[in-house]
Amino acid sequence: MSVWDDVVGQEAAVASFTAAAQAARAVAEQRETSGQAAPAAEHSAMTHAWLVTGPPGSGRSTAARAFAAALQCTGPTPGCGQCKPCRDAVSGAHPDVVRLATEKLLITMDEVKELIGEAQRRPWTGRWRVILVEDADRMAERTTNVLLKSIEEPPPQTVWLLCTPSADDVLPTIRSRCRLVTLRIPPARAVAELLVRRDGADPELAARAARASQSHIGLARHLATDPDAWDRRRRLLMAPVSLRSVGDAVLAAASLVEAAESEAKEATVERDAKERAELTRALGLESDGKIPPSLRAQIRQLEEDQKRRAKRARTDVLDRAMIDLLSFYRDVLAAQMGSDVERVNIDLSEAVDQAAASTGPEQSLARIAAIEECRTRLRSNAAPLLAVEALMIQLRPQA
Ligand SMILES: [Zn+2]
Structure with missing residues (x-):
């Protein structure tokens, strides 16, 4: 050791x-x-x-x-x-x-x-x-x-x-x-071994998680230890395929952004409450009492920090969703090109094959570009809902 x-x-x-x-x-x-x-x-x-x-x-x-x-x-x-x-x-x-x-x-x-x-x-x-x-x-x-x-x-x-x-x-x-x-992107096998050894994950699940996360250690661990994470991922990747209209796309975007917000909130809410309780205690205030004007600036500073943190958490969650979507359309493109590169989304092979058969490589390339564009917009502070709406409209199956 x-x-x-x-x-x-x-x-x-x-x-x-x-x-x-x-x-x-x-x-x-x-x-x-x-x-x-x-x-x-x-x-x-x-x-x-x-x-x-x-x-x-x-x-x-x-x-x-x-x-x-x-x-x-x-x-x-x-x-x-x-x-x-x-x-x-x-x-x-x-x-x-x-x-x-x-x-x-x-x-x-x-x-x-x-x-x-x-x-x-x-x-x-x-x-x-x-x-x-x-x-x-x-x-x-x-x-x-x-x-x-x-x-x-x-x-x-x-x-x-x-x-x-x-x-x-x-x-x-x-x-x-x-x-x-x-550092390089670690091989999926090495990530899977780590999950088994360190986190006690099931070997088969660990291998699948390492591959699906494209060797992102934190995400792989999430997938290998949280059963809901697979469902969320599957719902995300299957969402664009089932869109029938622009209206569907707008709804799908709203639900994706909402899910990202609640996941981000889950990650920060407990910590926020604890920090606030600590600060009010340090300032000698009752937790439910009124805040004297002289101390409001400190409380406001904390609230602003927490807001920034929540925003970053949401951006991170959405970015991970974009990376997952990218992996799906890369698998589709690889299938269309007859490449024998091993797929990221082994568990969605059927959906990958279907998408590959019903569209052409130029459409896959356009979708991949649209996802990259959405990532850039999200990182540069665009309103998340607008960016994701524009993406979903581009991802929806074209008649
Ligand atoms: Zn030592």
């Missing part, structure tokens, strides 16, 4: 991280015995700033946390997974692994300033002070510029780990100061 067990299908990245953690250990030991500064970073497998990139669901934050653990590890080989520092770093309890993950659309300037303060401290118990930013792409340029200074000249024991979907998601000035580690 080691901290790398859950970093599935990423042999190259794990090799870089392991070499870095070994070099980091040598640097730290040298510093402790001789009091000498570390050797120049460019000659070492270890460096002070890392950019971990990889497509959504490839396990960026899991990989970054495993690397943080390996840096703190006191076991025989870095990242042993057995020692206390390893276990604490992986579970999020290590005092020298400071993690920023946001569910908001943007990381705020205040959050980044606090992080920079954390980066200036010496380690409490570990050898390194690791600052892990899970959504480094969610930063305004102004905020990034503040971060840049700290990344350029960190204290000798500080290590920055930034995670983004791709290297283009951060400013070139940041990118050029970080060593890049790129």
